[in-house]
Amino acid sequence: MAYKVLIVEDQNIPSELFRIYIESSSDFEHVLSISNSSLALSVCEKNDVDLILMDVMTDLGHSGLDAAEVIKKKFPDIKIIIVTSMPEYSWLSRARKIGVDSFWYKDGQKNNLLEIMNRTMKGEHIYPDETPLIRIGDATNHDFTDRELDVLKELTTGDTNAEIAERLCISVATVKSHIQHLMEKTGFKTRTELVSEARGLGIVIKDKNN
Numbered sequence: 591m592a593y594k595v596l597i598v599e600d601q602n603i604p605s606e607l608f609r610i611y612i613e614s615s616s617d618f619e620h621v622l623s624i625s626n627s628s629l630a631l632s633v634c635e636k637n638d639v640d641l642i643l644m645d646v647m648t649d650l651g652h653s654g655l656d657a658a659e660v661i662k663k664k665f666p667d668i669k670i671i672i673v674t675s676m677p678e679y680s681w682l683s684r685a686r687k688i689g690v691d692s693f694w695y696k697d698g699q700k701n702n703l704l705e706i707m708n709r710t711m712k713g714e715h716i717y718p719d720e721t722p723l724i725r726i727g728d729a730t731n732h733d734f735t736d737r738e739l740d741v742l743k744e745l746t747t748g749d750t751n752a753e754i755a756e757r758l759c760i761s762v763a764t765v766k767s768h769i770q771h772l773m774e775k776t777g778f779k780t781r782t783e784l785v786s787e788a789r790g791l792g793i794v795i796k797d798k799n800n
Contacts, residue, residue, distance in 0.1 A: 627657035727776030
């Protein structure tokens with residue numbers, strides 16, 4: 591019996607590719623494709639679903655990770671694979687924390703995805719060792735510490751150093767130090783340039799829940 595798969599993806603091309611991949615395999619059956627992760631729970635309540643391919647950033651700004659957390663609590667037996675092309679540093683750890691089964695960075699390869707789907711359905715947890723390597727200025731995203739990335743993410747809000755310090759429970763001086771290190775590593779002259787590049791490359795993405 592084929593495993594029933596729900597696709598949650600707001601971009602037409604990858605959504606259609608996922609559907610084609612699923613239909614090319616006798617191991618899987620396509621149930622439905624939706625673009626908004628907030629609808630995924632309802633689909634699971636009304637249909638037999640064994641596996642969800644869940645993008646993180648979906649239609650109307652809804653988070654696939656938020657949806658995955660809710661679904662895992664209500665339907666722990668449904669397997670979930672997060673699929674994304676964005677290198678945001680915190681998504682891997684959050685996915686593990688909420689019980690997502692596997693995590694795949696989109697590479698356009700059918701066999702890669704189908705292998706992960708098969709292994710996931712067999713009970714394996716497939717995660718990459720790290721986020722994709724992205725160059726930003728004179729550095730890469732792998733050159734930053736986790737705390738520097740925390741500060742960089744908060745910088746995208748446009749808040750003051752004092753507000754960032756309060757939110758991260760560190761001193762203003764520590765915030766300034768992290769920003770200075772980020773500027774030195776990347777070679778950018780202004781924090782506006784730093785933030786614009788980091789956000790544009792998807793290295794840090796701030797949503798309402800993080």
